[in-house]
Amino acid sequence: MTSSMTEPVLSIANLRVAFGARTEAVRGLSLTVGRGKTHCMVGESGCGKSISALSLMNLLPRGATRSADHIRFQGQDLLGLSDREMARLRGDKIAMIFQEPMTSLNPAYTTGSQMAEVFERHRRTTRRQAMDRADELLARVGITAPGMRLGQYPHQLSGGLRQRVMIAMALMCDPELLIADEPTTALDVTVQAQLLRLLQTLQQELGLALLLITHDLGIVARMAHRVSVMYAGQVVESGTVSEVFAAPTHPYTRGLMACIPVPGTTRTGEPLGSIPGVVPRIPPGFVGCGFRDRCDFATPDCAQTVPLRGAGSDHSYLCRLPPDGTRVAAA
Amino acid sequence: MHLFLIRRLLLAALVCLTVLVISFTLTRLSGDLAASIAGPNATAADIAIITRNYGLDRPLAVQFLDWARHAAEGDFGRSFLYHVPVWGLISDRLPITLTLGLTGLAIALTISLPLGILAAAREGSAIDRGIMLVALLGQAMPGFWFGLVMIIVLGLDLQWLPISGVDTWQGYIMPGIVLAFSAIPALMRLTRSGMIDALAADYIRTARAKGLSRSKIILKHALRNAAMPVVSIAAVQLGFMLGGSVVIESVFAVPGVGYLAWDSISKNDFPVVQAIVLFLAVIYIALTLLADMMNALLDPRLRG
Amino acid sequence: MTSMSVPQTMRAERRLPALRHLATLLGALIVGAALLIAIFAPYLVPHDPFAQDLNLRLIPPFWMDGSQPMHLLGTDQLGRDYLSRLIYGTRVSMLIGVLTVIASGLIGITLGILGGFYGGRTDDLVMFLITCRLSIPLILVALTVVALVGSSLTVVILTLGLLLWDRFAVVARATTMQLRSLDYIAAAQAAGASRAHVLLREVLPNIAHHLVVVATLEMALAILLEAALSFLGLGVPPPLPSWGLMIAEAKEYMFFSPWVIMIPGVALFVLVLGINLLGDGLRDMLGAELQR
Numbered sequence: 043m044t045s046s047m048t049e050p051v052l053s054i055a056n057l058r059v060a061f062g063a064r065t066e067a068v069r070g071l072s073l074t075v076g077r078g079k080t081h082c083m084v085g086e087s088g089c090g091k092s093i094s095a096l097s098l099m100n101l102l103p104r105g106a107t108r109s110a111d112h113i114r115f116q117g118q119d120l121l122g123l124s125d126r127e128m129a130r131l132r133g134d135k136i137a138m139i140f141q142e143p144m145t146s147l148n149p150a151y152t153t154g155s156q157m158a159e160v161f162e163r164h165r166r167t168t169r170r171q172a173m174d175r176a177d178e179l180l181a182r183v184g185i186t187a188p189g190m191r192l193g194q195y196p197h198q199l200s201g202g203l204r205q206r207v208m209i210a211m212a213l214m215c216d217p218e219l220l221i222a223d224e225p226t227t228a229l230d231v232t233v234q235a236q237l238l239r240l241l242q243t244l245q246q247e248l249g250l251a252l253l254l255i256t257h258d259l260g261i262v263a264r265m266a267h268r269v270s271v272m273y274a275g276q277v278v279e280s281g282t283v284s285e286v287f288a289a290p291t292h293p294y295t296r297g298l299m300a301c302i303p304v305p306g307t308t309r310t311g312e313p314l315g316s317i318p319g320v321v322p323r324i325p326p327g328f329v330g331c332g333f334r335d336r337c338d339f340a341t342p343d344c345a346q347t348v349p350l351r352g353a354g355s356d357h358s359y360l361c362r363l364p365p366d367g368t369r370v371a372a373a
Numbered sequence: 374m375h376l377f378l379i380r381r382l383l384l385a386a387l388v389c390l391t392v393l394v395i396s397f398t399l400t401r402l403s404g405d406l407a408a409s410i411a412g413p414n415a416t417a418a419d420i421a422i423i424t425r426n427y428g429l430d431r432p433l434a435v436q437f438l439d440w441a442r443h444a445a446e447g448d449f450g451r452s453f454l455y456h457v458p459v460w461g462l463i464s465d466r467l468p469i470t471l472t473l474g475l476t477g478l479a480i481a482l483t484i485s486l487p488l489g490i491l492a493a494a495r496e497g498s499a500i501d502r503g504i505m506l507v508a509l510l511g512q513a514m515p516g517f518w519f520g521l522v523m524i525i526v527l528g529l530d531l532q533w534l535p536i537s538g539v540d541t542w543q544g545y546i547m548p549g550i551v552l553a554f555s556a557i558p559a560l561m562r563l564t565r566s567g568m569i570d571a572l573a574a575d576y577i578r579t580a581r582a583k584g585l586s587r588s589k590i591i592l593k594h595a596l597r598n599a600a601m602p603v604v605s606i607a608a609v610q611l612g613f614m615l616g617g618s619v620v621i622e623s624v625f626a627v628p629g630v631g632y633l634a635w636d637s638i639s640k641n642d643f644p645v646v647q648a649i650v651l652f653l654a655v656i657y658i659a660l661t662l663l664a665d666m667m668n669a670l671l672d673p674r675l676r677g
Numbered sequence: 678m679t680s681m682s683v684p685q686t687m688r689a690e691r692r693l694p695a696l697r698h699l700a701t702l703l704g705a706l707i708v709g710a711a712l713l714i715a716i717f718a719p720y721l722v723p724h725d726p727f728a729q730d731l732n733l734r735l736i737p738p739f740w741m742d743g744s745q746p747m748h749l750l751g752t753d754q755l756g757r758d759y760l761s762r763l764i765y766g767t768r769v770s771m772l773i774g775v776l777t778v779i780a781s782g783l784i785g786i787t788l789g790i791l792g793g794f795y796g797g798r799t800d801d802l803v804m805f806l807i808t809c810r811l812s813i814p815l816i817l818v819a820l821t822v823v824a825l826v827g828s829s830l831t832v833v834i835l836t837l838g839l840l841l842w843d844r845f846a847v848v849a850r851a852t853t854m855q856l857r858s859l860d861y862i863a864a865a866q867a868a869g870a871s872r873a874h875v876l877l878r879e880v881l882p883n884i885a886h887h888l889v890v891v892a893t894l895e896m897a898l899a900i901l902l903e904a905a906l907s908f909l910g911l912g913v914p915p916p917l918p919s920w921g922l923m924i925a926e927a928k929e930y931m932f933f934s935p936w937v938i939m940i941p942g943v944a945l946f947v948l949v950l951g952i953n954l955l956g957d958g959l960r961d962m963l964g965a966e967l968q969r
Binding site: 131132134138145146147152164197208 | 574575576578579580581582583584585586594597598671672673674
Binding site for chain 2: 696805808809811812813814815816817818820821822824825897901904905908909910911921924928931932935938939942945946947949950953954957
């Protein structure tokens with residue numbers, strides 16, 4: 043195997059995103075996504091998932107600044123790229139789809155024209171060729187009568203169809219990496235299932251590296267090879283899906299898992315778990331565990347720097363507690 | 374779409390009718406119209422003759438219906454002063470006023486669109502604040518005074534432009550600028566706020582994620598969506614400019630419809646005034662209709 | 678409706694609050710000063726603003742050669758003291774501005790609230806009236822009315838009041854509609870409050886901050902329109918010192934002594950600017966949603 047086969051498509055080390063001097067939304071995130079693999083980032087809203095994704099694309103809102111040891115994409119460090127060079131990668135080698143299919147397409151242009159636009163931009167083709175490609179991809183994402191859909195405007199399509207269009211648009215230039223930010227959250231459950239199946243198929247057939255952001259552990263279990271559980275801008279637990287799900291170790295991961303009803307094991311009438319409180323806003327220079335205010339196991343020690351511990355062959359977590367030692371909830 | 378259009382046309386007709394009633398009532402506001410027409414030196418006999426000749430002794434409703442029936446046929450009566458058909462007086466001067474209004478609109482759009490877009494793209498910067506300051510100052514400027522100042526500076530001191538009349542095309546420049554100034558603040562603010570809203574939309578994030586260039590994002594994706602309110606306001610402003618030509622045309626002695634209106638008002642030539650009020654109202658209604666149709670072209674959602 | 682309120686993004690304004698506050702303060706100072714000058718005009722004037730002295734015609738203001746210390750801003754073509762006329766002109770402008778806004782506000786707010794609250798046919802009628810009003814050429818109709826009824830301060834105020842209510846109606850209607858969908862209005866109705874009570878006690882106070890901003894806009898517009906009408910000779914009758922009339926009367930002399938139109942023009946500009954600055958500041962402070 044050559045190194046380019048083993049080297050991950052995307053590798054991030056120690057990514058930080060700050061909003062001015064008051065808030066640090068991402069605090070030292072590191073992760074890798076391998077070719078043909080799905081990496082899920084999971085966590086509550088406000089934990090920094092979307093901001094991490096946007097910072098990869100260099101699409102952060104004004105006022106936000108990013109820093110990292112490296113953000114390596116196919117061996118190239120994205121940190122060193124100019125805006126122009128980065129724009130050349132976006133939509134071409136790295137594509138992204140968003141949570142809001144209702145508003146993510148421009149209401150003033152046809153789907154065809156919006157899809158063709160990416161191809162024309164990156165492949166310098168004629169409109170005719172770009173339209174053919176769009177037609178092909180609409181068929182690929184399971185849209186019937188693609189020719190008709192190309193001439194339609196976003197408001198004439200349902201939410202599920204629009205998200206399919208978004209996916210097809212993201213695939214126009216055969217990207218290496220697809221970032222999907224809660225792609226199914228805004229949709230009906232049945233549509234959700236169809237779209238997830240579609241994403242999975244496409245990923246396998248095209249050998250995509252998929253960075254999937256979700257708050258739904260069910261989706262993680264179904265889609266992911268690896269998972270990073272995020273809390274307050276940090277990855278608090280990460281590893282292969284099988285290991286993390288078999289032995290969730292960080293109290294936050296355990297809390298998340300307790301929120302899911304499991305048929306057969308959860309008795310009717312028994313309350314589902316929930317994590318009280320909300321994700322705090324963390325200022326730069328914050329030390330210790332970000333979860334300590336909501337954690338049942340918190341002690342004064344948690345205000346100190348927390349070690350990264352291993353919990354298996356490919357499984358680590360960020361907590362002072364030992365992997366499976368006896369845990370006593372603080373009073 | 375067709376239903377929408379029919380509704381709009383019906384409404385427009387109803388508005389026209391109301392304005393017709395208003396403009397008729399308007400001229401009957403004075404206690405004795407015949408006395409006003411005859412002027413201060415007229416004798417009672419003169420007034421009696423005028424009352425009879427103009428049919429002012431008939432019931433008001435009869436007078437109105439008579440006038441409205443003729444107006445509907447395009448006959449707005451004869452001028453008391455010039456003794457020629459009113460419509461001829463207006464149509465002779467219309468090209469000048471329309472040219473002036475369109476010049477004003479063209480100047481206003483060339484200035485306010487780029488500046489509004491620039492302000493939005495650099496929201497919060499010194500450029501943005503500078504542009505908004507210009508809008509604020511423009512809004513406080515009394516148009517007729519601005520015109521006089523320009524006459525003194527550009528016409529008299531520098532002698533760049535003619536100070537009155539429109540014998541040459543240069544004559545349109547100063548009145549055009551003054552008219553444009555009345556519309557620039559509104560157009561610029563609306564362009565800016567529309568662009569700011571559009572640039573914050575999700576589809577702009579998508580466009581950026583597609584790797585499109587900044588100019589393409591601003592000029593293609595954002596502007597198209599910000600354009601709709603601007604088109605509406607531009608139409609309305611053109612209507613206001615034509616109405617405002619009363620002031621500007623008298624400042625610059627431009628022989629247009631506005632000047633005719635002012636002249637007719639001060640000389641009690643009411644058939645002309647009535648007709649111009651109605652005429653400007655119809656133009657305004659037509660312009661708003663036009664704007665609605667242009668918006669339907671711009672926004673596929675309105676086409677249904 | 679084209680002049681309907683559109684949400685404003687106010688991020689930029691928040692970034693530099695100091696500058697915004699300074700502008701608002703400046704506006705408040707200008708308007709406050711104008712108000713005081715208008716009220717105490719008789720005690721402030723150095724001369725009788727109506728007293729003519731044909732021996733002292735067109736004396737230039739203090740910064741020019743040939744000025745006289747007695748007449749700080751010089752004299753007009755009839756030898757009347759320009760500063761005194763300017764001070765009394767403030768009175769005319771402020772009177773027009775305030776009274777017009779009261780008259781047009783009463784009409785517009787009543788129509789707007791009724792349309793926004795009751796909806797349906799009532800609202801159709803209100804929208805129709807607004808459309809009619811907007812299609813009537815403002816200045817032309819005002820000129821005609823003044824020409825026919827006779828020019829006086831009262832006529833100008835009533836005419837402008839009857840014409841400038843459209844924006845009040847548009848904003849009152851839109852904000853009332855937003856309010857109507859909120860729960861507490863329904864709750865008040867369910868609790869058996871009379872309609873008049875709901876409209877006056879629940880609706881009006883909660884849209885008042887939007888209307889205050891409209892009032893500043895309309896006041897500025899009324900002052901500019903009065904000046905334009907007077908300039909055309911169909912506004913405030915002479916010898917009353919309206920700024921617009923001062924400009925009109927001085928027009929013939931402006932080629933030789935430009936200051937005769939500069940002084941009242943700058944006064945008009947500064948007052949309107951002050952009102953607009955105050956309005957902008959109020960909008961930011963009160964959080965009114967309004968497209969200007």
